[in-house]
Amino acid sequence: MKIFALIILNIIVSYCSFAEIINGYEHNLKKAEQSLLNLSNLLDNVSNANSDEQYYRIKSHYQKAKQILKYVHTYHSKTADLINTLWTMHPSFGDQINGIRNHHGLVTDIYISVNPKERMNRNQFGTTNIDQAKDDPHTYQSSFGPNTVSVQIRDCSDWQMIQLLIHELAHVKYQVPNLSTYMDYFHNAYQHFRSTDSFGHKKDDPSNLSVQKEMKLYQESMKRRRKPGSALDLTASNL
Numbered sequence: 001m002k003i004f005a006l007i008i009l010n011i012i013v014s015y016c017s018f019a020e021i022i023n024g025y026e027h028n029l030k031k032a033e034q035s036l037l038n039l040s041n042l043l044d045n046v047s048n049a050n051s052d053e054q055y056y057r058i059k060s061h062y063q064k065a066k067q068i069l070k071y072v073h074t075y076h077s078k079t080a081d082l083i084n085t086l087w088t089m090h091p092s093f094g095d096q097i098n099g100i101r102n103h104h105g106l107v108t109d110i111y112i113s114v115n116p117k118e119r120m121n122r123n124q125f126g127t128t129n130i131d132q133a134k135d136d137p138h139t140y141q142s143s144f145g146p147n148t149v150s151v152q153i154r155d156c157s158d159w160q161m162i163q164l165l166i167h168e169l170a171h172v173k174y175q176v177p178n179l180s181t182y183m184d185y186f187h188n189a190y191q192h193f194r195s196t197d198s199f200g201h202k203k204d205d206p207s208n209l210s211v212q213k214e215m216k217l218y219q220e221s222m223k224r225r226r227k228p229g230s231a232l233d234l235t236a237s238n239l
């Protein structure tokens, strides 16, 4: 009876829990902090009793771990700022993405990462991975695991990044609940395309139509927020 109740509870939790917009650096930040702490403790322990060679080898690992932590911390902060901007500038859309579910009604988490330009292809400013789980065509998967999507945004100005993010999340909004049918369309529509830059942007692509619609809504909401006389330019290109 207890097992039965537990199964029911799990099902209820699974259906009631919300998908989340998650900082893609969250896990790496914890890992980098722990790694630096471990090396720091190790350094304290070997400083007296062991050889110089061993000490300097650990010291070198410690210095590298410090640089990694600095990098991860920087881009974790930039990503956190961008997610906060989404909640400030376009909260209703953030709510829709935060509650996104696949065809089965199961939650899908969205991992967002701001990357330095060297970590992205030359023409790429924003990307969303697209992939299906092997055992279920309706289940999205990314490097973060099953039921996840990975969105990468190039580090640039704040106003560009928020538009890039909304653009990518509008792809997500269409693709997650329609993954299986969209993948059939996708393979057929882009089979002769050589450049991946155009993927998802054919005129009749339903994912592209979702982007056009969302960008229009965002720009209209920005116009309403804009103060009289402001020269804020909302025109986006190369997204």
Ligand SMILES: [Zn+2]
Pocket (backbone or CB within 6 Å): 167, 168, 171, 200, 201, 211, 239
């Ligand atoms: Zn796009």
